Structure formats: structure tokens, C-alpha cells
Amino acid sequence: MDDLKLPAYAGHFDLIMQRWMAAHGVTRGSLAVMCECRLVSAAGYGGRGVNERVPLWSLSKAITALSIASLIREGKLRLDDPIGPHLSHAFAEFGQPADDRLGRITVAQLLSHRSGIPRATDDNLFAPGLVQLLRECPLRAAKIEMLMPRILESRLSRDSGVAFEYTNMGYLLLGQIIEALGVERYEEACAIRVLAIAGITNPRLDADWGGIMQAAGGWALSGPEYLAFIRLLHLRPPRLFTDDVAEFLCAPDGKWMDAKRTTAYTLGVVIESPGPIFLHSGGHNWKQDDAASGPIDEARGTSFVLLPDGTAWFASYDGLSAGTNPQATSELHQALTQACENVRPCGAIDNFPGLGIGHIWC
Numbered sequence: 001m002d003d004l005k006l007p008a009y010a011g012h013f014d015l016i017m018q019r020w021m022a023a024h025g026v027t028r029g030s031l032a033v034m035c036e037c038r039l040v041s042a043a044g045y046g047g048r049g050v051n052e053r054v055p056l057w058s059l060s061k062a063i064t065a066l067s068i069a070s071l072i073r074e075g076k077l078r079l080d081d082p083i084g085p086h087l088s089h090a091f092a093e094f095g096q097p098a099d100d101r102l103g104r105i106t107v108a109q110l111l112s113h114r115s116g117i118p119r120a121t122d123d124n125l126f127a128p129g130l131v132q133l134l135r136e137c138p139l140r141a142a143k144i145e146m147l148m149p150r151i152l153e154s155r156l157s158r159d160s161g162v163a164f165e166y167t168n169m170g171y172l173l174l175g176q177i178i179e180a181l182g183v184e185r186y187e188e189a190c191a192i193r194v195l196a197i198a199g200i201t202n203p204r205l206d207a208d209w210g211g212i213m214q215a216a217g218g219w220a221l222s223g224p225e226y227l228a229f230i231r232l233l234h235l236r237p238p239r240l241f242t243d244d245v246a247e248f249l250c251a252p253d254g255k256w257m258d259a260k261r262t263t264a265y266t267l268g269v270v271i272e273s274p275g276p277i278f279l280h281s282g283g284h285n286w287k288q289d290d291a292a293s294g295p296i297d298e299a300r301g302t303s304f305v306l307l308p309d310g311t312a313w314f315a316s317y318d319g320l321s322a323g324t325n326p327q328a329t330s331e332l333h334q335a336l337t338q339a340c341e342n343v344r345p346c347g348a349i350d351n352f353p354g355l356g357i358g359h360i361w362c
Contacts, residue, residue: 004050004351009343010041016335017315021045024328029317030054031336032223035346037231037310042224042351046318051355053220054316055206057282059302060219061171063190065111065268066232067178069245070193076181079108079248083173090176094148099155107177108248109160110170112255112265116156117167126168127151130212131288139293142212144172164257164265168216171268175215186214197240198229199358209284217282223314226304228357233269233278234310235360250276278306281329283321299324303333311340 010033017031028046032039042050056063071077077086084091084103097103105115122128129150133142151169158165175186182189187205195203203221205211210218221229236246245267252264252273264271269278282302289295301321306312313336322329352358 004042004354005349007040007343007347007349009339013041013313013336013339014043016332016339017043017045020328020332020335021317024320024325026317026319028319029315030223032227032314033336033340033343034227034231034310034312035340035343037234038346038348038350039224039227039352039355039357040343040346040349042355048316049222051222051224053204053222053225054302055209055217055282055284055300056219056221056226056302057213057217057284057300057321058168059226059280059282059304060213060215060217062233062268062280063194063219063229064171064174064178064215066194066240067190068107068111068174069242069267070240071178071181072245073240073242077107077177079106079111079244081107083107083110083177086177086180087173089180090148090173091152094145095152097152101156101159102152105160105170107174110174111248111267113164113166113170113257114161114255115165115167115170116158116160116162117165117170117173118154118157119165119167121154122150126213126216127172128154133212134288134291134293134296137292139208139291139296140211144175144212144214147172147212148176164255166265168213171216172214178215190219194232194240195229197237197361198232199352199360200225200228201356201358217284222355223316224352224355224357226302226314227312228352230278230304230306230312230314231310231360233267233306237360239361252276275308277308278304279333280304281322281333283323285321285323301329303329305333305337305340307337307340311343311346313337313340 033041109115205218206220249267255264304314
């Protein structure tokens with residue numbers, strides 16, 4: 001943090017994060033703040049480096065969603081396409097879906113978690129068969145292809161388009177579509193199609209969990225890199241966004257998550273209106289004593305908020321997540337968002353170039 005140019009208010013964000021970590025027993029974390037799409041502050045805590053990559057968990061979904069957007073830009077896909085024809089190769093390799101309704105789900109319904117695919121069909125909230133797979137296979141050797149037969153055996157909990165139900169399996173299917181319609185594997189496709197446009201060099205899936213969580217939660221980036229990525233949501237460069245995808249991102253109608261219509265789920269992100277304000281949290285809670293690689297006991301989380309003017313924050317934290325302690329993560333969300341609302345105007349400081357992060361390719 002010492003070699004970054006910091007505005008006077010950076011210490012306020014640092015104090016918020018340090019006090020929150022102390023109050024909740026969080027030993028390692030990181031924080032990055034962006035103002036008007038410029039990086040103004042970044043810090044690591046508990047030995048974590050300013051630009052150290054951390055698992056993003058479900059914040060990875062936006063990377064997958066924008067890779068789908070790139071395929072739509074190329075004319076290979078449409079939001080209202082049924083997914084069956086685009087997954088024919090996966091069905092041939094892993095088995096036909098047990099529920100014939102799955103092939104009629106649209107791309108838009110997968111993106112907005114309105115597919116009818118259930119949150120869980122097994123003993124975990126990620127995908128059926130994962131616990132058993134990790135008993136038999138070292139974590140770093142586990143790949144999403146090993147779970148695809150079980151995913152395709154899952155039955156829908158309701159017809160598609162009826163209601164919101166958050167599911168990792170839907171985004172794993174989007175990853176299969178990216179591989180089917182492109183010439184690269186999922187990791188390389190996202191790196192070329194999206195993350196390079198955001199100015200990020202040599203991005204990678206997480207070394208431990210990336211192979212198995214892939215399109216639903218597998219990416220690892222630093223806080224500054226993730227903020228560089230979400231600049232795309234604010235700037236919406238035409239080389240990536242068609243008009244209909246930009247509208248899909250920002251329009252909550254038909255994508256509401258709750259009966260009160262306060263939040264909606266669009267292009268891999270939650271939105272709040274008016275604004276829109278983009279946000280998401282990612283949580284990883286896994287305890288398994290009989291894993292082939294040795295006992296696993298992890299609780300880790302990430303969060304971000306992007307305000308309408310391009311001001312944003314990203315935080316990572318070890319020891320808890322929105323799943324294990326929603327009140328604590330809500331406290332951090334509220335404190336950092338309020339702080340962001342009070343920093344404007346932010347001056348001309350931009351630390352992205354100093355951390356090796358380039359400009360958006362428009």
C-alpha cells in the first residue's frame with residue numbers, strides 16, 4: 001500500500017475494514033476502492049498483498065455472464081435462445097438430461113436464475129456429487145466435467161421462467177455453452193473475451209477450487225483486478241455489449257428476486273433500483289473431513305458494490321461469509337457503501353496502471 005497514491009479519505013476505508021475485521025475475528029482480508037472508474041485505494045490485511053489474487057467465489061458469475069455477452073455480440077447466441085441446441089455436444093458426452101424441460105430453458109433464464117433448476121439436489125449447495133467426488137479425487141484434480149452427468153440427471157423444481165431460485169448449476173451450464181460456441185476452453189475464453197478487455201493480464205481460475213467451480217465460482221483475481229473488471233458493467237463498451245444485453249443488464253422487470261421488487265438478478269449480478277446499483281457477494285463454506293486431499297474446513301467470502309457513477313468497493317475476507325454470518329457481511333456492505341457515497345469528487349488519482357492493470361478496450 002505504501003507505493004500507491006492515496007487520497008486523504010483512503011484512511012477512512014482502511015479504518016472501516018480494520019475495525020470490522022477485529023470485531024468479527026477476521027484475520028486476513030483485502031479491500032479496494034474505485035472512484036469514477038479509477039482505482040483510488042487498495043490494501044491487504046493479515047499478510048495479504050495489495051494485488052494478491054483471491055478466490056472470487058460467486059463473483060465469478062459476472063465473468064461468465066459477460067463471456068456469454070461476447071458470444072451474443074458475435075451473433076452466435078441470443079438471450080431468448082433455448083439452451084438445448086447449444087448443449088448438444090455436452091448431452092452427447094455426459095448424457096441426455098433426465099428432465100426434457102431443461103433443453104427449453106433460455107439463455108436469459110439461466111443468467112437471471114429463473115431456469116427452474118433447483119438450488120440443491122444433494123448434500124451441498126453447489127452441485128450433486130461434489131462431496132463424493134472430493135472423497136475420491138484430490139481437490140486440484142477435480143474438474144467440472146466429472147459432475148456434469150449428475151447435473152444433467154437433476155430434475156427441475158418448476159417450469160422455467162416462473163420464479164427466481166439461485167443455482168450454481170445454471171451457471172455451470174453457461175460455462176458449457178461458452179466452450180461449445182467458442183474455439184477455446186472456458187478459462188481461456190473468458191480471459192480473451194472479457195478480462196483482457198478490462199485490462200487484466202494473465203487471469204487464471206483459482207488453483208484449488210477453480211477446476212471444479214469453474215463458471216459458477218472458480219475465478220481468482222485481486223481486489224484491484226476485480227474492480228477493473230466491473231468497470232465493464234459501468235462503461236458497457238460496444239465491443240462487448242449489444243443494445244439488448246445492455247438493457248438486460250440494467251432492466252429489473254421480469255428478473256425480480258423478491259416479492260417486494262427491491263432487487264433483481266441480471267447479468268451475473270444483483271441490481272438495485274433506481275440507479276442501477278450493481279452488487280454481489282460470494283461465499284465459500286466447506287467442511288469435509290474425508291476429502292482425498294486431506295480435511296477441508298473453509299469459510300471465506302467476497303463482496304462488491306458498484307454505484308451509478310463508477311464508484312465501487314471490493315472486499316475479501318477469510319473466516320466468514322454471507323452464508324455463515326450474513327449480519328456481519330451486511331454491516332461491512334453498509335459501512336463501505338456509505339463511505340463510497342461520501343467520497344465524490346475523487347480527484348485524478350488512478351492506481352490501476354501502477355498495478356499493471358490497463359485501460360478498457362472500447
